[in-house]
Amino acid sequence: MAVVALCSITTLYSCSTDLESLNGPSTGTFPANANEAQMGLYGAYQNISKLDAASTPIWHVMDNITDIGYARPGTNYTSPITSAVATDNTLANKPWQIHYQTIARCHTVLDNLDRIKSFMTEEAYKQLDAELRFIRAYCYSQLIELYGAVPLLKHSVDLSSASVPQTPKAETEQFLLDELSAIAENLPVSQAGFGNVRASRVAAYMLKARVALYAKKYTDAAAAANQAITLSSGIHDLTAFNSSINFAGKDHTAGEPELSNIFGHTGFKTSKEWIWVAEYNQAIPGNTHNQQYYSASRLGKGVCYWGPTQDLINTFQCKDGLPITTSPLYDAAKPFENRDPRLDMYCARPHARYAGYQFEPATSFSTVKNYWPVINGQATTPSNVTNTDATNAYRSFSGYLWRKPIDLADFATTSVSGVSDLNVGIFRFAELLLIYAEAKIEANELDNSVYEAINRVRRRALMPDLPSGLTQSQLRTALRYERKVELANDGLRWYDLRRWGIANKVMNGYxxxxxxxxxxxxxxxxxxxxxxxxxxxxAEAIKYFTSQEVIYDDNKDGLWPIPKSEMDANKLLKQNHGY
Incomplete structure (x- = not known):
């Protein structure tokens, strides 16, 4: 059903209803009936999937402009980590454009929804209204974190009144919290029948919890997260890693750690972990991406555009729950053994198998093993191939690669022109648990539920429970570890660094x-x-590692610039400081 609706909405919107920024056309007679309103809803959902950079959905881009991920050097991705973003930066401009386009699509339906109310059941009407307002709320939740004060539009704005002043961020935050409270109960508890592409009651409470957490309204955040967790019973839960977790910490001869049952095509169909996802479909023109090509190794038909940093690799604890600087399990001669299994489940590192090949960035490996003959049943032993992951000028710039956006099922179609319709998760249950735990910690309500929320995430990774009796400060550190490693490459680190007030420390230096x-x-x-x-x-680190100097200006880099084109179009906008 969802695919048919999205195909219909693509046809409908291909005419003239893409909305530019703050400007929207006259809504005319649209929607004339419930079916058109439903298509308008699907059009708003589909527009969210246009958020990308380097043909990679933006959720898998954002961590690569922080301390835990690194992009191939270039203006769009090096400037955000060197305090050099300009008002024409494509990465910084696109979220403004896409989010306001999506908001405008919501308003096209919302502004005239009353005219078809008598032709719908009350339940269907309330749900349609709630889903559109949820999408709008999500867009604003992103806009205020990226740009601060933005115009808060609650209805369509036509060309004659396109100049709209910015609304203070705190006012928009309160609007979002009130909106999500108002609509949550009008949404079904689950939208699993639509592949979690459509908003559910759980998603609404989770969005409310995230907005409240970022606004430092910790009691509200904990309450909303708890409501979402309670509603999730029997519907959403953590999905255990598949048996490939047994290859974590081992070399390429053992097998390949992979995440298809959570982050792959199979996972998006069957995993209970997903609460809300962005849907992609090759049957819909333009509704695809090429993230596997940009993420994968050279031998894996990719271009190594993104990858984890050494800083993230060093962060993963040992299996005993201790940092590598103090754990007796850590052996610097074998640095990937006895580590938190998420190192290998989420990252590809030297000596591991990745995308069907032995992954070795070191030039000392002139040839490596190709396991595809074995995977495809054509041979019982791997073949040898030239190691382009060590010789190509554009091999991994960090020495590591991400596993999270990779699905071996896409290998056959990965190429320069290849496309994928692998979905991308926006909300998942692991983050919900960590939102709840953080809110409780910051509210200094240190009960057993805090430990249980964090430990559920750790147990899934086969890591030991936290020790009991931790102080607020110690629990804060434990929580920040879990967010850093569990949510790596989910696109949340950029926001965490800023809201925790540590970006000026973490992103200054190297x-x-x-x-x-x-x-x-x-x-x-x-x-x-x-x-x-x-x-x-x-002095010791530079003997072995290369480094990237990073710069963070407290007076500038907490927000992105408002696009120059928007400043030209809307004379009431005031540019963020430093641009």
């Missing part, structure tokens, strides 16, 4: 990379700070 896959000694680290950021002995 982030470390290991493009040549050099071995290193334990002396490169002196410890971790209270946000679980590694502290380096730079």
């Amino acid at each position: 982030i470390y990379l290991n493009r040549d896959a050099k071995a290193w000694t334990k002396a490169v680290l002196t410890g971790f700070d209270d946000s679980y950021t590694p502290i380096y002995n730079r």
